[in-house]
Amino acid sequence: MWWKRKPEERAQWVLEPLVAVGPLRFGMSPGEVADALGGAIAYASQGLDKGFGWGSYADWGITAVYGEDSGLVGVAVDAMEGPPVSLQGIGLIARVPSAVDAELRDLARREGASVRVNRSGDPEIGAWGVSLGTEQEEGLSPEGYVERRDRAITRALLVSRELAEDPYGSDAVKLWRDVSTVRPNPGAWPVRSWQVRPEWAWVPLESIGPLRFGMGPQRVAAALGESPVSRGGRYPYGLPWEGPGEWILEEERFDRAGVTAHYWCIRGRLPILSAVTVHGRSGPQVQYAGIRLVGESVEAVDAALTRYLDDNGLVLAYSCGGDLGPHGLGMYVRATRTGDSMISEARFCSAGWDDHG
Template sequence: MWVLTPLESVGPLRFGMSMDEAAMALPKTPELRRFQAEPCFPEIVGIQLGLGPAEPTVYQYFDGSGRLFCVATDAVRGPQVTLEGAELAGGNPAELEQWLFDLPESMGGVSYGPRGNPGINDLGLVLRAQNTANGLLSRPVLVGRDWADRCVDDWEGAIPECEWVGHVWPHPSFPQDRVWPPAGYTPTWASRWSPPF
C-alpha cells in the first residue's frame, strides 16, 4: 500500500527524482518497457513497470530533464494508493467521485477536464477509469508540485496524452462504454503516434 503525500510523493516515489533514483526506489518491480508518452513531445518518457509483459503495475513519466513528474497505478495489479484513508486504485468510480466532493475545501476544489475526468489540481490528483474484468474501476494519476497547475485539464495540463486515451470517466447521463478517441474520430496525432496501451 502506497500513501500519497500530495504534490511530494507516492509510496517510495518522490516527484522530481531521476530515472535511476526511481528504479532504485522499486528494486523488486522490473521495467517492462519505455515508450514515448506524448505525440508532440518526444522527450516525455514513459516507463511501464510490472510483474510481466501482460501484468503492468505502475507507469512512471519523466520530463525532458529526466525528472519524475507523473505516476499512475494499474486499477487491478498496481499498488493501492491511499489518501485520507481512501483507497484510490480499483475503486467504484461513483463512490470515489463523491469522496472527492466530500474532502475539506482546504484541499482544493474538484474540477473536470474536457474529457470528463474528475480531480483536484491542488492535490495533483486525477481519477481515470480503467476497463477491467469487474467493469470500470478507478486508476489514480498523480503529479508533483511543479506540474500540478491545471493537471485535470487534459488539453493544457502536464499529464501525458497516453493517460487520457481509453475509457472516459463514467457519468450517469452518458453510456458507460464511452472511450476517447471515439469511433470515427481521428486525432491530430493519429498519423505520427500511437498510444502505448
C-alpha cells in the same frame, strides 16, 4: 499479472500530495525510481534518461512519467494491478468511482480545495495533483480464464506541482497518453432506453443497418440522415512509406444514430467505410444468433456468445483490445462505461479490417 497477486499482497502506498507516491518522490531519475521499486525493469518505455519519457513497470502496476529533465513528474496507477494508494485514509484505486468521488469532494470541502471534472468525467483536484480515471474490472472464471466484469473501477494519475493544474494537457503526460482526441465526458452517462432504439440488421463483412462497407463519407451521412458531430484523422507524416500529404479521414461520429464510422484511407485514395461502432449507450440494437449485442450486461453477452459458439463448434476470436467475437465474421463485443457500470457495444468490420481497439 493481477491474478498472480492478491490485493492484500500488494504494497500499501500513501499519497503525499505534490511530493511523493509511496516510495516514489517527484524529481527522482529513472534509475532512482527503479531502485525504489526494488530494481524493477520497465517492460515498456520511451525516452528514459533522455528528457521527456515514461516507463511502465508491470510487476508494480504503475507507469512513471518524466519531465524534460528526466525527473519524475507523474505516477499512473493501474486499477487491476497497481498498489492501493490512499489519501488521508481515502482509497483511490480499484474502487467504485462514485464512492471515491463523494469522499474526495467531502475532503475537498473541508480543506477548501477545488474539484473539477477531467476529460473522462472523473474528479481532478489540482491542490493534490490527483486526476482519477476508470477501467473495466476483470476477474477469473471458475475454469481460470480471465473474463470481463460489469463494474468500472478507479485508477489514478498522480502528479507533481508543475503538472497539477492540467495533468493530461502537459507535454510529459501527452508523450505517454495523449487524450486530446478523446471525446470529453462531462460526468454524465445517459443511456437510451431500449424501447426507442431501432433494430439494425447485420450481414457479416458486408453491411450493418443502412451502411454498406465501401461507402464514402457522403453516402454514409446520407444513409444516416445526419451530419457527423465530429471527425477524426491524421496527417500522413510519421510514416515514411506514405510521405507528406493531405489530411486523412479516419472516423466520423454520428450522435443521433449512435454510431461511429471508421474509414480506410491512404494517400491518394478516397476514404471508404470499413468498420462501424454501434455505441452502447445510444446506438441501435443488433442481434447475433438471438443474442442482443448492444446496451446489455457485458458479462451476460460474453457468456451467451461463448456458450453459443461452443455449442455450435465455432471459434471465439479476440481483437487486439481484448474484445470478443465469432471468428471470421468481423464482429467484436466491446464495453463502454455508464458511471459505475459497463454495458456492451459492438463493432462491425469489413473483410480485411484489422481492429486495434
